[in-house]
Amino acid sequence: MSVWIQAQQLQGEALHQMQSLYGQHFPIEVRHYLSQWIEAQLWDSVDLENPQEEFKAKRMLDSLIQELQKKVEHQVGEDGFLLKIKLGHYATQLKNTYDRCPLELVRCIKHILYTEQRLVREATNASSPGGGMLDSMSQKYQQLNQAFEELRLLTQDTDNDLRKLQHSQEYFIIQYQESLHIQAQLGNLSALPPSDRVLREPALLSKRATMEAWLTREANTLQKYRLDLAEKHQKTLQLLRKQQTTILDDELIQWKRRQQLAGNGGPPEGALDVLQSWCEKLAELICQNRQQIRRAEHLRQQLPIPGPVEELLTELNNTITDIISALVTSTFIIEKHPPQVLKTQTKFAATVRLLVGGKLNVHMNPPQVKATIISEQQAKALLKNENTRNESSGEILNNSSVMEYHQTTGTLSAHFRNMSLKRIKRSDRRGAESVTEEKFTVLFESQFSVGGNELVFQVKTLSLPVVVIVHGSQDNNATATVLWDNAFAEPGRVPFAIPDKVMWPQLCDALNMKYKAEVQSNRGLSEENLVFLAQKAFSSASTSPEDYRSMTMSWSQFNRESLPGRNFTFWQWFDGVIELMKKHLKLHWNDGAILGFVNKQQAQDMLMSKPNGTFLLRFSDSEIGGITIAWVAENPNKAGERMVWNLMPYTTKDFSIRSLADRISDLNHLLFLYPDRPKDEVFSKYYTPPHSKAVDGYVKPQIRQVVPEFATANPDPSSGNPTYMDHAASPSVSHPHIYGIYPPINDSMLDGDGEFDLEDTMDVARHVEELLRRPIENQWSGQQS
Numbered sequence: 001m002s003v004w005i006q007a008q009q010l011q012g013e014a015l016h017q018m019q020s021l022y023g024q025h026f027p028i029e030v031r032h033y034l035s036q037w038i039e040a041q042l043w044d045s046v047d048l049e050n051p052q053e054e055f056k057a058k059r060m061l062d063s064l065i066q067e068l069q070k071k072v073e074h075q076v077g078e079d080g081f082l083l084k085i086k087l088g089h090y091a092t093q094l095k096n097t098y099d100r101c102p103l104e105l106v107r108c109i110k111h112i113l114y115t116e117q118r119l120v121r122e123a124t125n126a127s128s129p130g131g132g133m134l135d136s137m138s139q140k141y142q143q144l145n146q147a148f149e150e151l152r153l154l155t156q157d158t159d160n161d162l163r164k165l166q167h168s169q170e171y172f173i174i175q176y177q178e179s180l181h182i183q184a185q186l187g188n189l190s191a192l193p194p195s196d197r198v199l200r201e202p203a204l205l206s207k208r209a210t211m212e213a214w215l216t217r218e219a220n221t222l223q224k225y226r227l228d229l230a231e232k233h234q235k236t237l238q239l240l241r242k243q244q245t246t247i248l249d250d251e252l253i254q255w256k257r258r259q260q261l262a263g264n265g266g267p268p269e270g271a272l273d274v275l276q277s278w279c280e281k282l283a284e285l286i287c288q289n290r291q292q293i294r295r296a297e298h299l300r301q302q303l304p305i306p307g308p309v310e311e312l313l314t315e316l317n318n319t320i321t322d323i324i325s326a327l328v329t330s331t332f333i334i335e336k337h338p339p340q341v342l343k344t345q346t347k348f349a350a351t352v353r354l355l356v357g358g359k360l361n362v363h364m365n366p367p368q369v370k371a372t373i374i375s376e377q378q379a380k381a382l383l384k385n386e387n388t389r390n391e392s393s394g395e396i397l398n399n400s401s402v403m404e405y406h407q408t409t410g411t412l413s414a415h416f417r418n419m420s421l422k423r424i425k426r427s428d429r430r431g432a433e434s435v436t437e438e439k440f441t442v443l444f445e446s447q448f449s450v451g452g453n454e455l456v457f458q459v460k461t462l463s464l465p466v467v468v469i470v471h472g473s474q475d476n477n478a479t480a481t482v483l484w485d486n487a488f489a490e491p492g493r494v495p496f497a498i499p500d501k502v503m504w505p506q507l508c509d510a511l512n513m514k515y516k517a518e519v520q521s522n523r524g525l526s527e528e529n530l531v532f533l534a535q536k537a538f539s540s541a542s543t544s545p546e547d548y549r550s551m552t553m554s555w556s557q558f559n560r561e562s563l564p565g566r567n568f569t570f571w572q573w574f575d576g577v578i579e580l581m582k583k584h585l586k587l588h589w590n591d592g593a594i595l596g597f598v599n600k601q602q603a604q605d606m607l608m609s610k611p612n613g614t615f616l617l618r619f620s621d622s623e624i625g626g627i628t629i630a631w632v633a634e635n636p637n638k639a640g641e642r643m644v645w646n647l648m649p650y651t652t653k654d655f656s657i658r659s660l661a662d663r664i665s666d667l668n669h670l671l672f673l674y675p676d677r678p679k680d681e682v683f684s685k686y687y688t689p690p691h692s693k694a695v696d697g698y699v700k701p702q703i704r705q706v707v708p709e710f711a712t713a714n715p716d717p718s719s720g721n722p723t724y725m726d727h728a729a730s731p732s733v734s735h736p737h738i739y740g741i742y743p744p745i746n747d748s749m750l751d752g753d754g755e756f757d758l759e760d761t762m763d764v765a766r767h768v769e770e771l772l773r774r775p776i777e778n779q780w781s782g783q784q785s
Contacts (some may be wrong), residue, residue, distance in 0.1 A: 001300045003113065004035035006120040014119045025408045026105075027090050030068065030113070036607070037067050038109065046106045046471055049336060049351060049415060057102035064105070065091050070562050108408035115272055141274075147243050148281050154236045155288050158229060162292055165225045169303055179211040222573075223307050229296060230312040236289055237319050240282070244323060247278050248330045253491050260464055264486045264510060265517020272335065272355065276411070279331050280359040286327065286359075290320045326456065328450070331355035332459035335413060338442050340482040341475055342421055342466045344776065350416045352461065354403065357412025360450050363405035367448035369414040371399040375427050376439045379462055379495035381548050392467070393440060394424040403446070414446075424468045436477035439465040439485070439496045465496045480559040480571040483514060501552045504534060511574065518578045519586045525597075532597035536563065537570050568624055576625030584655040585627070593617065593673060593682050596627070604644040606674060607632040612642065613671030615679075617660075620649035627660075631670055636709060648709065658703050661686035669710040 007312040022028035031038065041060060047053050068091040072084050098105040122141060186204050189197045194244050258269035297313045352369055354362060373394040401414040426438065432697075442463040449456045465485050467478040487510035488498050511533070512525045525533070527545055534540065534548040537557065542548070559571040559778070577596070581589055588594050598606070598618040607614055612633050620626030626649030635641040650660070661683040664670055673682050691700050 002035055002039055003116050003120060004031065004039065005123075010119055010123055014123050018116060021115055024093070026094075026108050026112065029086065030064075030090050030094070033071050033087065034064070037064075039113070043106055043110045043113065045101070048103055048107050048110075049349065049417070051417070052431065053104075054103055057106045061094070061098050061102045061105050061522070065095055068094075070677050079224055080254055091461070104406065104408060106309070107271050107406060110411040111273065112114050114273055118274060138610065140571075144243070144246065144278065145241065147246075148278075148285075151236065151239055151243065151285050154232070154239065155285055155292075158232050158289070158292055161225070161229050161232065162295055165222070165296075166299060167440065168218070168225065169222055169299055169427070172222060173369060177214060179208065179215060182208045182211060189719065193709075200546070210506065219305055222303070223309065225307050226296065226300065226305075226309045227307075227312070230309060230316060233289065233293060233296075233316050234312075237316065237323065240285060240289065241323055242317075243281055244327060246276070247282065251275060252330065252333070256779075257491060259337070260489065261513070263337070263464060264483055265513045265515075272333075272353065273409075276355045279327065279355040280410075282327055283324070283356040283359040286320060286324045290317075290324065291321055293317055298343060299664060309452070321455070324450075324455070328354075328356060328360070328457050329459050332444075332446070332461050334444065334461055334463055337464050338419070338466060340464055340466055340486075341478040342440075342468050343472075343475075344421050344468065344470050345425060347418055347420050349419065350444075350463070351413055352403075352416075353411060353413040354459075358405060358410045362448050362450065363403065363412050366402050366404065367446045367447065368402050369416075369444055369446040371396055371401075371416060371419060372443045372445070373421065373424070373440050373466070373468075374443050376441070376465075377427065377495055379441050379443075382443070382462075383495065392425075393427070395422040396420070396442075397422055421468065424470075436467055436469065436474050437481050438467065441465055441495065460496070476572055476575050477559060479575060480569075483510060484555060486510075487513075501554045502580045504548050504551045504553055506539075507553050507558070508533070515578060519581045519589055521586060521590050523590055523592070529597040532572070532599070533561070535599075536573070539564050566622065567623055573624055576623075577619050580619075580627060580652055582627040582653075583652050585660060587686065588660060588683075591682065594627070595674065600630070600646065603630040608642065610675065611672065613669060614674055615670045615672070616674040623649045623651065626651050629664070629667075629670070633669060641713070658705065659686065659688065662688050664706050666705045667707060667710070669707070 006638065007018055019028070022031065042065075043060075046057055046060070068087055072087045072091070074748040094105070096424060110160060178528060182204055186201070186208065189201055189204070193199070255269055255272070255275060257264065261267075262269050282430065293313065293316045298318065300309055300313060332352065332354050334350065335353045336349065338348050339351045342348060350371070372392045373396055374391065378391055378393065397420045398416070398418045401416050403412050403414045405412050424440070444463070445458070445459060445460040447456065447458045465482065466479050469475060469478050479739055488502055488506070489496070508525070508530050512530075516522070531543055531545055531548070534545075534551075535542070537553060538548070538551060540547070557570065559569045562569055563573065568576075581594075581617045585594060589596070594617045596617065596619050598616065599621060600618075603616060603618055607616065607630060610632055615629055615631035617627055617629060620628050628649045629647040630644055632642060632644050633645045650663070655662075663685050664679055665687050670679055673679050691702065
């Protein structure tokens, strides 16, 4: 069932919310008559932050107009005539509105579809039989909505009480003026003759006494009204603060945590629409109650009555100001973070958003947002409210942006599209810490006023930790720093504190998340794969997962100390596997063709029980980003003896010359992929088709590979016997890696203007220094496997 059919069945507040999505910016009639077409389009494929996607958005706008015009042409009859006019008008209106900004149309429709899906989902969950059937998320949403309804009723109640108080006070003032008039009349009696005075005085005295008694009684009543109202406001503010704490300290913090884990390849953090709607409801209720408290204070000043109300109102005013301040400052967030591995002289983007900006009309005087890069120490000082004004750790170009209001979605955000880190200033490093372990952050700050300069807010927010590099060779180690921080950071930490040791199962979760995301696969790391990694990390021979569950791994073991007998760390080896897989082998991994995480001895044990020609693919233990083929065959030097052979590892350079599938096709002695799958059944769909005939008299050469020990003349293929093609030697056998074309060399010592950059030079020097500190005794003598 389509979303639109379900949306039409919504009731009450949900129906009202759905209807409010539509208007002149996108008429509900267009949604109705093009419902199937709208829901079939790939709106999510358009990146709203990328201006280059505008052409794609323009095509979608044109298609929408064409669909509307088709509907117009098919309308007949009297009712059809009116609909034809209306739809034709909408087609023109949409073209005029979005022709110059087609991305805004995509933003609008994505917002509409997302909100409709949420409303339908919530309604479906709410109507399911039995309260226990609701999942925890739906129950939480239901509790929040119930609290909002309670707050709405309380606010409505205090508003009614305030009106009654105002009417009572106005009548009291009128009566008080009447009492003053009586008092004046009594004062004027002295000027009258005694006989007249005797006649009029008793009545006036009686009237004054009655009036004074009424005024005294009514003053006490007014004071009670004021106290009751103040107490009701106290209750409302307590509930408001509780609701705000739930949304800001639970829901928003969880969203930020999901956002951080998404940096490691976790699931997307989810849209901000629901959070924004909650924050806007909070802002609306806070503003209403703040206005009520101000009106109550005005009434008190208009008619001062001694008592505790003055103190109570001052306290209420301070509380409501604190609440709105917390809401505004907490909802200034980073929707799209800068890249966490940030290379100098490279363009990058970010987006910040104020969730309550539209509700507080901040866009009426759009504020400017400024971005500055600061160090970890400066971030700590900032959170302690120590003076860090004008301090930065580098220079960012194009670091200011004005917040823009998108009326279709109700969002207020600032987009930084062309920032670039010109230079960075390093701090003194601690102990063994390298430049790729030093963390920075991008500080976004702005200032704006609410309510006609009545409240002025200075808002600041910090990006996720950033590691700054000056050369691509530093990317591997910088990624390790980011991965560890994203995976193990605690909410509310002091910047950017992380544990030095973590439990092995925790690290496995982080590695698996990263692997699946980078390889773009639902096939993650199996328990056997994780045991293999544990054996490598801890230099252990145990094959039992239970032996590793209580073990811890330190940061030094992860990416400071080289693996035994190697000149690289655990992370560098694992990251090399990821790079190889995502660039060349992810399709084969998804097919289950690569076992990968198998050592040489395991491969031998597995293959020796299989027929000759059975092979498997495993990652090299000795080379970063290497994969080797192991196969079982006869020993040519000893008749009747079988043995397992291991081909020299392939790397990404080899696969840029010839693919894995084609290399396996070249080696005719490889027959079955372990355990027993014919190799063509697994790899043939990836073979490169044969070259066409000669063009312009030229024959195109082909690159093939051969293992000399297993190459023979190619017999008749129809004989049914295994054939071995005699090919020219392939670079993959000896790995000379000699190529005739050299890429241009970028001098990282020079800045964008060709000037010598001392800071970048020092970074490279530090990087070389770190490499030299590593043990090198096994660097050249280690046997490749």
